Amino acid sequence: MSGVTAVVERMARREAAVFFLRSREMTPLVARVLRCPTCGAGADDAEEYLRGLPVWGGRPAVTVLPVTEPRPDGGDPALTMLACEALPARAFLLIAEAAYSTVALDVRTRAVAWTTRPPSTEADALHSLDAAERWADALPPQPSDDAVLPISTRLRPDPRQEWQAHRTRLAQHFLTPHCTTHSLLKLNEAYHRLRIRAAADMLEREAQLGY
Ligand SMILES: [Zn+2]
Ligand SMILES: [Zn+2]
Known part of the structure; x- marks a missing residue:
């Protein structure tokens, strides 16, 4: 291994860096929703969540489509995600940052990439x-x-x-809901430790350099 x-570690550092992005107003978004092969959730199930995204500058206009439908014309950034997943607000901050400098942003979540990975x-x-x-290691991305x-x-x-019964299912994972x-549980524990350390390093550097 x-x-x-x-x-x-690289993945954890990459995510930690997103915490330190400046806020930027969210653009309209096309959410392309992949039916989850594990729990069966589909685009309809994700709609309410996607229309109430907790992002800067108020709720963005979100077009929710099953991934099987073609991406609509126009330059709105597109995100392909699993129907059952929830992303932290910083996910959308990175999309806003990338959309600011890129004409046709089209990204997938880790869960989509992981779920649809070829056998290996x-x-x-x-x-x-x-x-x-x-791509996210450079600014502008x-x-x-x-x-x-x-x-x-x-x-x-x-x-x-009911929340108490449900909360144990809601733990964050770096790859998949x-x-x-x-092995993935162990890697996730390592990931979270590394992400905390990366964030601490960045705070330390920020304090020293004053930017
Ligand atoms: Zn490698
Ligand atoms: Zn699912």
């Missing part, structure tokens, strides 16, 4: 994901065709479920 730790080892799949996220959004995910809270394997 050598190399995987370095990949997970976990290590190879993580290397591919890392490569597809590298210049997304590639296969760009993946370097942000952790979790299941969307279900308002019909449905983490089922021991």
Whole structure:
């Protein structure tokens, strides 16, 4: 598994850096929703969440479409996501930042990339994901065709479920809202430790350099 730790560290640092972006008003968004093969959620289930996104400058205009429908014409940024996932607000901050400088932004969540990955080892799949996220390492970000959004995910809270019974299902995971394997659980623990350390490093540097 050598190399995987370095990949997970790069992914954690990448996400931590997004915490430090300046706020930017959200643009209109096209949300292309992939039916989740694990829980069966579809585009209809994601609609209410996507129309109430907690982002700067008020709720953006969001067009919600099943991923099977073609992307509408026009330059609005597109995000392909799993129907059951909820993303933290900073995910949309990175989209706004990238959309500001890119004409046709089209990104996928890690959960989509992970769910639709071609058969391979976990290590190879993580290397591919890392490569597809590298666009976000530069400012202004210049997304590639296969760009993946370097942000952790979790299941969307279900308002019909009682919170205490539900909350254990809502833990954040760096790859997928449905983490089922021991190895992915372990990697997620490492990821969260590395992300905290990365954020601490960045705060430290900010304090020293005064920018
Ligand atoms: Zn699901
Ligand atoms: Zn590599």
